Amino acid sequence: MTATKSFITVAGRTVSILRAGPDSGEPVLLVHGGRAGVSPIAYGSHIWGPALPLLAAGRPVVAVDLPGAGESDLGSPDMLMVDKVCQHLLGVMDALSIGKAHLIGHDLGGYLGLWLAISAPARLHSLSILASPMAPPKGDGLDDITFLAAPKPLWSRASQTWAFERLSYGQGHIDDAVVDACVEAAQGRPHLDAVAALQDEQLRFRDFGISALKGKIWAALRGDGMSVPSQLVWSSHDPQAARDAGYVLFQIMAKKQKATYFHLINRAGSFAFREQPKEFAQVVVSFLDSVDAKLVAGHT
Amino acid sequence: MPSLNFAPVAGQKLPAPKHIDVKGINTRYYDAGEGEPIVFMYGGNFGSSDSASSAPVWSLNFLPLSAGFRVIAFDKIGQGFTDNPVRNEDYTMASVVRHGAAFIEALKLPPVHLVGHSRGGYGCTRIALDYPHLVKSLTIVSSGTLSPRVSPNEVVLSASPYPPYSRESARWIYEGYSYDPKVVTEEWMDNVMDVFAQPKYKVSVQKMVEEGAGARYFIPELAKEKRETLGWLREGRLQRPTQIVWGQNDPTVLPEGCFDIFDMIAAHNRRTTLNIFNHTGHFSYREHPERFNALLAHFVQNASA
Numbered sequence: 300m301t302a303t304k305s306f307i308t309v310a311g312r313t314v315s316i317l318r319a320g321p322d323s324g325e326p327v328l329l330v331h332g333g334r335a336g337v338s339p340i341a342y343g344s345h346i347w348g349p350a351l352p353l354l355a356a357g358r359p360v361v362a363v364d365l366p367g368a369g370e371s372d373l374g375s376p377d378m379l380m381v382d383k384v385c386q387h388l389l390g391v392m393d394a395l396s397i398g399k400a401h402l403i404g405h406d407l408g409g410y411l412g413l414w415l416a417i418s419a420p421a422r423l424h425s426l427s428i429l430a431s432p433m434a435p436p437k438g439d440g441l442d443d444i445t446f447l448a449a450p451k452p453l454w455s456r457a458s459q460t461w462a463f464e465r466l467s468y469g470q471g472h473i474d475d476a477v478v479d480a481c482v483e484a485a486q487g488r489p490h491l492d493a494v495a496a497l498q499d500e501q502l503r504f505r506d507f508g509i510s511a512l513k514g515k516i517w518a519a520l521r522g523d524g525m526s527v528p529s530q531l532v533w534s535s536h537d538p539q540a541a542r543d544a545g546y547v548l549f550q551i552m553a554k555k556q557k558a559t560y561f562h563l564i565n566r567a568g569s570f571a572f573r574e575q576p577k578e579f580a581q582v583v584v585s586f587l588d589s590v591d592a593k594l595v596a597g598h599t
Numbered sequence: 600m601p602s603l604n605f606a607p608v609a610g611q612k613l614p615a616p617k618h619i620d621v622k623g624i625n626t627r628y629y630d631a632g633e634g635e636p637i638v639f640m641y642g643g644n645f646g647s648s649d650s651a652s653s654a655p656v657w658s659l660n661f662l663p664l665s666a667g668f669r670v671i672a673f674d675k676i677g678q679g680f681t682d683n684p685v686r687n688e689d690y691t692m693a694s695v696v697r698h699g700a701a702f703i704e705a706l707k708l709p710p711v712h713l714v715g716h717s718r719g720g721y722g723c724t725r726i727a728l729d730y731p732h733l734v735k736s737l738t739i740v741s742s743g744t745l746s747p748r749v750s751p752n753e754v755v756l757s758a759s760p761y762p763p764y765s766r767e768s769a770r771w772i773y774e775g776y777s778y779d780p781k782v783v784t785e786e787w788m789d790n791v792m793d794v795f796a797q798p799k800y801k802v803s804v805q806k807m808v809e810e811g812a813g814a815r816y817f818i819p820e821l822a823k824e825k826r827e828t829l830g831w832l833r834e835g836r837l838q839r840p841t842q843i844v845w846g847q848n849d850p851t852v853l854p855e856g857c858f859d860i861f862d863m864i865a866a867h868n869r870r871t872t873l874n875i876f877n878h879t880g881h882f883s884y885r886e887h888p889e890r891f892n893a894l895l896a897h898f899v900q901n902a903s904a
Contacts, residue, residue: 535861535865542858546858549847549875549877550847553847553877553878556877557877557878558877558878559877560874560875560876560877560890561847561873561874561875562872562873562874562875563858563861563865563872563873564872565861565865565868565869565870565871565872566865566869575869577901577904578870578872578901580897580901581872581894581897581898581900581901582872582874582894582897584897585890585893585894585896585897585898586890586893588605588893588897589605589889589890589893592604592605592606592889592893595889595890
């Protein structure tokens with residue numbers, strides 16, 4: 300299976316997408332993670348690696364580069380904010396004539412999916428949140444020291460490899476293909492623009508608008524809850540997305556949405572879809588199959 | 600992955616049961632389909648006059664999955680329509696495990712995908728530990744018997760307000776186990792009543808309760824073996840792909856227990872996954888059969904590849 304790179308224009312900005320799989324079937328929208336310009340890994344659609352063909356075995360898959368990542372224009376610094384990114388993702392779906400998709404979001408992508416499931420439920424068949432440290436409640440958590448001593452220069456080959464090692468259980472998936480792609484993404488105009496935009500202290504403190512939107516997320520989940528069937532896929536050894544935090548989020552979502560599932564994948568860190576791709580696909584595809592067959596309770 | 604319809608079809612009936620002699624124990628089982636063999640072991644134990652599990656409890660999984668796999672659901676020794684243990688001292692889990700393994704051997708099956716629920720989850724885990732050559736993968740469903748934590752099932756199940764061996768009593772028990780009482784169907788209760796109706800079943804209750812085999816053998820020996828089993832899991836003796844399936848709303852086995860089981864197994868066994876279903880009590884495979892079947896099919900396929 301080969302993935303095809305292409306470019307579309309959404310609201311005047313170039314968006315890079317990677318496509319794989321058949322033409323027919325309910326589409327999957329893959330949304331990568333990372334805080335563009337801050338994370339020591341330059342994320343993008345290149346992150347999905349072995350998960351792409353496994354997910355594309357039965358349905359069309361579109362992996363998008365978020366604004367300021369990979370080869371997608373940042374446009375304005377505003378486009379780093381989660382609410383704006385969510386609007387943008389709906390625009391991407393419109394441009395691709397995707398009315399409704401299975402959204403699978405990793406890390407920040409999972410957070411974006413959570414807000415889309417609340418704010419635009421008619422656009423999602425289902426939501427899969429993968430190892431997202433920013434989606435669960437924070438409480439008075441400890442500071443995140445995963446990247447306390449990132450080697451300089453940031454986004455160099457050595458520094459990104461180090462960051463992958465910090466976030467992973469196994470090191471086998473950290474191959475030239477993904478590191479090369481991340482180094483290339485880091486040197487691209489979108490990422491450089493994101494880094495430059497975040498020199499602004501005011502913007503940096505807004506932390507992508509993650510906290511600002513959180514209150515609306517909890518209000519919605521306290522209220523009517525979510526109508527979209529959802530699963531949380533967490534890992535045994537993720538230094539950032541703690542499994543108890545994931546399980547707490549599951550319990551919050553599960554109060555109002557019958558079709559909510561929590562899964563743990565063993566011997567994986569943040570990248571279960573790369574570290575244990577077959578077990579990842581076993582869990583995720585069985586869920587997508589069930590939703591597509593309208594077998595999952597709570598399906599709307 | 601064969602394209603399967605994971606949803607049970609209303610009105611579809613199980614095939615006629617078969618019988619096989621397993622070391623002198625006449626054993627009833629259902630057998631259908633072709634492909635990777637999946638063997639189901641239900642929960643409960645002999646000697647209950649309030650409820651009774653038997654092989655047809657798997658009907659919602661057996662039939663849809665039979666389109667892509669060889670599916671086998673058997674009655675454990677002393678339960679359903681399988682003979683009772685011969686000696687009082689054989690009213691034990693060890694005897695159930697020995698019989699289950701001997702049943703797989705008697706059918707001359709290649710290594711099987713074991714699916715065990717509740718006490719059957721413990722039994723299947725023990726078969727995977729004692730007879731790994733018979734086992735290709737293991738699915739543990741809501742097993743308080745395997746959980747190192749306290750399971751409050753007695754709180755839910757004690758002092759049924761209905762007479763023993765009654766349909767009302769069985770319904771009360773299974774509704775107590777379930778998230779949505781509506782999943783307790785008449786078909787399910789018919790199967791319980793069929794089991795109650797056999798003279799041999801009343802003999803097993805007589806042995807376990809009146810003659811004290813439960814207090815003398817079953818309970819204390821299970822407690823000892825459970826200590827050994829948990830030790831074996833912590834040592835890493837379980838060496839087959841394993842998935843754990845749990846109901847978030849099971850009043851009888853707390854979800855915390857499934858994390859403990861995951862940790863014990865996952866520490867040594869790469870292919871270990873945990874799956875928690877919402878709006879699900881003790882019988883996930885009957886409460887959400889289509890979701891359970893999809894998960895099991897993908898797991899078995901991955902474990903066979």
